[in-house]
Amino acid sequence: MPTNFFSGNLHPVVGNHSLSAVDASPNPTPPTSDYDEKAALKALTIENVPYNSPFLRVHLLFTWLFSLIAYACLIAFYRSHVNLKHYYASSILKRTSLSKIEYRDLEEEVDLAAYFESLEIGHVENVVVCRQWTKLREAVRARMYYLQQLERLFTDCVRSGALKDLSPFTSDDLERPDVNSPNEASHEDSALLARRGILLSAVSDPGLRAILAHLNSIKPASRRLSHHIGFLGLFGQRVDSADYYAEKYMEADLLVEELRLVPEDSSCTAVAFVTFDSPQSAVLASQIMIQKRPFACIAQMAPEPRDIYWPNLSSRTASASIKLFRNLVMNTISVLIFLSSILWVAFSSVLPNWKQLPFLQEMFDNLSTPVREFLQQVIPVVLFTAWTSSLPLLLIVICQLQGLEAISWIEQAVFSKYYTHQIFNILLYIAGLTIWRQWFNPNGENRTPLDIVGDLMPKSSSQIIAYVLIQTFAISPAQLLNVGPLVFTWIIRNSPWSRNSPRDTSDAYFPSLLTSLNYGVSYTIPAVIWVIGLTYSCIAPLILPFCACYFLIAYFVNKYILLYIHVPKYETGGMHVPIVVSRLMYGVAIFQFTMMGVLAIKYGGSWNEPGKPGEWSNYVQMVIGVLPLLVANVL
Structure with missing residues (x-):
């Protein structure tokens, strides 16, 4: 890994550049007993490397090395998914498509089978139209x-x-x-x-x-x-x-x-299952436009029966047009929830600085000292922790209301939203907020997003390392305790209505909340830790051993849960792998863009800095050095 420790003291900054290793004292003073811990941690990051130092080329080399290692791991992981797909290729699940119908003439089994036969994409084996079954x-x-x-x-x-x-x-x-x-x-x-x-x-x-x-x-x-x-x-x-x-x-x-x-007495819904003789026919039906009219007939690969979320399938709101509206509304609410996290962060920072708010100053002055300290220190942490703990449950409800027809699709949507929220709030919050302020303040300092990311990301190294430490040695092992579900079930077990019959007692003591994993929530934190470790691998290499410890502990924790606790609710044949790999590829892009900005600023200073005659400037050299990786990732 890149070595960033040059001396016991940080190199002083002169103007926009710190002194190089040549300018620093040849005999650096050893660390003293009162040496600042933050300065010691900063000495192990890229911030301690002098500007225009040739050692920054080592960081460029390791950027390529870590990117290639990440690509190799993701390719190997995805190949295992391909092998799993080949294993399930001949199952009836891979030969069935889920069709959403808005055309009245296709609401009967015979008419729908004849329509798919007329497409000449394969022989139809069976057609089942879902009905409302209200009575x-x-x-x-x-x-x-x-x-x-x-x-x-x-x-x-x-x-x-x-x-x-x-x-x-x-x-x-x-x-x-x-x-x-x-x-x-x-x-x-x-x-x-x-x-x-x-x-x-x-x-x-x-x-x-x-x-x-x-x-x-x-x-x-x-x-x-x-x-x-x-x-x-x-x-x-x-x-x-x-x-x-x-x-x-x-x-x-x-x-x-x-x-x-008499199933014919129940009215038809807008959903049907069409089973073909070959998997190729079902794949073709799910990838082509099978009807000219919008929303008249839309096909996609069907989930297995255990995976179906029936409230979104056999209801009056199961039509494609209504689900499109529900999808837009729920995604809008998700964006508002992500933005509301900023309000919690702002509220957490307001209470300790209550004197800056005149309308709160008089109220706080009338409180006793213990109550004031409690409001300033405990309440913000409790509220923010409660918000982050309830966020996965809130996202699950939103994805269910989104109209998705399968439990696995709901968990995929939860993973996508939760992962985006965590990446934004942990990695990109400060940089994004700075870009946002600059956009609405055109008279201020004009800096490119690359410069902002390269300048701010190394400064949050200590907070990111602390986050990984907490996840590694506190939160990950605590998953075996199942604190949240246990508290919930303890309340249910001691409630008067939970012992009315043996069935109620069994449901209270063995709920699905304790025996089933939600992959959308379980996948998120390991994926975020993977992206964090990769992003800060060259900025603060000290984070790499802690990330390795996290995955080692998480391996044994999740292995125990999967072997002795988890009861699978469905089988998809590795359908979660593509979305996980795509989100991890976004993390690789974040790592490459961050290193492009960090190395460009450290080695070149700014975009406008001129280079030697006939040569590119140091800034451009570092940008071009990382650019092929970023282009390959996008392509």
Whole structure:
């Protein structure tokens, strides 16, 4: 790596240039005990290299070296993705396209199959048009509701002591009770018992039959739970709870079976799955314009069934035109969220300097010293931490409202937005803010973006190294604790509604929040650390060992999570790899542009500085030295 340490003291600056190594004292003074730590760290960065020093050519050489190493790693990573795509090439997933239809004549399976056959891109094997299933969805929801009520009723009976014998029932015990026996015939509810037996014999699920058999065994009848079926359970007829919910469950179950037999009764949505005989046909359908009218028929590669996010697929807002509007609105909100991060940073810097705001000065003067210190030091950090912690969840909701039809597509959008936010706020915030101020202040110093980036990026080396250290030794190992999801599930587990039934208890103790990774959030920080390490590899080489430690720790942490915690929700065949590689290529471009600016300023001073007769200036030499890498990256 480039060595930036020349002496114990930084070279003094004269005008726009510091003294070179020749001008400095030949016998540098050794570091003293009161040597400034910031100066020591700065001595290990490129800021300690004198202006116009020939050693800057070593940094240019390492810029090429690190760029080529980054290209080699990304190419090897992408080749593994290509091999994975070949492995899944023959699956039905790669032969299916997701078609979004706005043309009324193509809303039926037969018409859509005939249309794709007429394109002569391949034989159509199967076509399935998604339907809204409004009545079926309501019936399934009602059946689930009554089943949960029966489970909660069973739990209440066990807790109250009405059910003491919980031994498993045999198949003979689950048959219709004998109402002609003396004990049952003498009971005042013998007719009701006969109806209970009919309901019990009609239930096909053995678990539900066991629950009903236990509830029917409660004696005397006065111990059976009942409720009102009127408004809020306070008015109306009083009924036996077990019989009422069992009968309602059977009605909903029969309705579900009937609705599944007649899918044509449900109206069509604007989405269909078209399966071809060959993967090439599906790829062609997703890459060509298959309809002249805008939004009439748009095709793309389909996700697998587990990957589908059904609220965005089988709803009234699933049309392409509405999703385009939703996409524009959500992306606009995302941009506003990114810009609002600047407000949090500004607020964090306002409270410590409250005397600069006259309207806050009087209020702060009336506060006690401990409260004032708490507001100045603790509140900004807590608010900013809460904002950054809740940002991934907010981005997930935004991407879901964006109208994406697959969970993997939602996570890709989360990764893209979250990665952009982190890169902007960590790497490019100061430089971007300076360019923004210069744009609105044309009378100020006129500097190019290259000069601004080259001047400001090395000055934030200490903060960037501190960020990598925190990520390496604090945040990355803390992922095994799962603090956020554990706090959330702890609240749910101790809530009164989480123990109404065994199903509720199971959902509270084993939620998907604890067992499933969101790749959009998990990919972001390693990608950002990779870009940061590459960008500052030549500016502050001290960051490289810490980045290596981060990836070593992250390897074991994520390996443990993937082996023992994570439950895959879908399989895409490596579909996340292209977007990750493209974002990392943007990071390589940031590294090359930054080094172009840093080396040009350190070696040449400014663009207007003249060179020797018949030669390019030092500034132009460094720009041209890095320019081929940047052009190759863009191409």
